[in-house]
Amino acid sequence: MNPSISKQHRFFTRTLMRWHMHSNNRVMPWKFEKDPYKIWLSEIILQQTRVAQGTAYYNRFIKKYPAIEKLAKAKEAEVFKLWEGLGYYSRCRNLMATATLIHEKYKNVFPSTYKEILSLKGVGPYTAAAIASFGFDLPYAVVDGNVMRVLSRFFGIFTPIDTTLGKKTFNELAQLLLDPKQPAQYNQAIMDFGATVCKPQSPLCNQCPLSQNCLAFKKKSVDILPKKSKKIIVKQRFFNYFLLEVGSFILIKPRTHKDIWKGLHEFLLSETSSQVSTKDAMKKLSEEIGLSDKKTIEVSKLYKQKLTHQEITARFIRVQLDAIPSELSSFFVQKKQLKKIAFPKIITEYLEEAIFINT
DNA sequence: AACCCGGGGAA
DNA sequence: TTCCCAGGGTT
Structure with a gap:
């Protein structure tokens, strides 16, 4: 038993998983997907992109490139045309580079260790944890915008999420909270919870199973969390x-x-x-x-x-x-x-x- | 650590 | 308008 895990931590994970079992109704095409290629593709498409916007792209990509070999052998212009309008085009370049690498170096077998997955172009800490947990049931906690919002509110953390300290804080906390026996379910649960209950604007605190122990709810600071430090100049x-x-x-x-x-x-x-x-x-x-x-x-x-x-x-x-x-x-x-x-x-x-x- | 990289939907 | 989305790469 990890001594740094408190009662508050255990309440969080237990309650979240219970919510996931009984009340999580979110539906997405790649849910329960175990093919690492499809998981990887969906995660790249969804980086900084809403599910509602990325879904149609995901379906078109899967239809045209049902396996990574198809994507690796596709013409660059064709892939770019399919990506057109989705934004952040370096994702598309990295997608093709990684498809080629997995085709040639890994012989179309997606790498199955966190370290190897993280080394792929276009795959950072979030995406590596997502592929490792969803695809290979490895105990890596995902930390995305949803997760940082949920954790900053429930644990009342005011450290800005866009700083080095903030990233370290949320990563360590997320890893502590992860249920190592069911990493895929846990990661799915916390992201769905952030997207449907602990939303950025007007979260559903009145029907939130965590609210009784939520520090932001207690201190009425739900609407000012998570904190950010940067101001963008246009x-x-x-x-x-x-x-x-x-x-x-x-x-x-x-x-x-x-x-x-x-x-x-x-x-x-x-x-x-x-x-x-x-x-x-x-x-x-x-x-x-x-x-x-x-x-x-x-x-x-x-x-x-x-x-x-x-x-x-x-x-x-x-x-x-x-x-x-x-x-x-x-x-x-x-x-x-x-x-x-x-x-x-x-x-x-x-x-x-x-x-x-x-x- | 700071900055760069798209586009869209919700309030 | 403003915010922010299943973030990652470069300098």
Whole structure:
């Protein structure tokens, strides 16, 4: 018996598991899943993503790539297109890298130790614990946003969850509380409990089985927990997109530099530090790439896209060229191909509204 | 330790 | 608007 486990700890775990047995009605496609590939895929998709948003993506991925070998052998552009709109595209790159690694190094057998799982690209402490417990019944406690919220409230912990000390505190506490005899059930229970009862806003304290011993409930601090320390500064950026068109061809470039949307594609971009007129944007374009015989045919309205730490304002300017410039020839594709290419949301939105694409 | 990386839904 | 989501990687 671990002496550092108090009465409060035991009440928490026992009551949580009882709730899980009798009152947990949450349904998700990957629940009770034991195939580590499917568990891994669902966990990567759900990183910083709501279940409601990720579910459709999960189902499409499983349908198209029912086993990891299929994913490992898929074309990169195809996988990106399937991931399009889900955000955090490094997850998609890491997904493909890990699928390839497991295919080649592990011969399609998913690694079964916590250490090996944690070493996979795109798999951090949370995801490793999730795969280890759900897939292999190993005693590792998951610590995600749900868990930190539940623990910070029940144990009245005001340490900010986004600090090193906070992460250490919640990780150690979560591991103490885990029922080592049924790690998968316990982890499922605490996350479902956080998502359905101990919610971020208006939690259901009046029908919470833990409330009698919940420190935040006792001290009326439920609504200020968990604590966070960071304040995010949102940077404004202005994107002038030029659609260089030559007949049925159009210029599309991949985003490869260290910036947002790496791995997706876009039109010719000229970024300005402030909102500029179409005329000035065209002038800047001419300075950057000297194109002759160009004719503006259409200027779109302004589109906005809010990211966590940036706000993008974009305008799309259609430019007709007489011929494909030789130095840019490798970037021209048939307009018909656009539907197979993965774009950021702001471009997808424009393309859905623009009718030229079908002409 | 601080910062970067998307998009959407709920209040 | 603000918050935050089954977080992880880089500097």
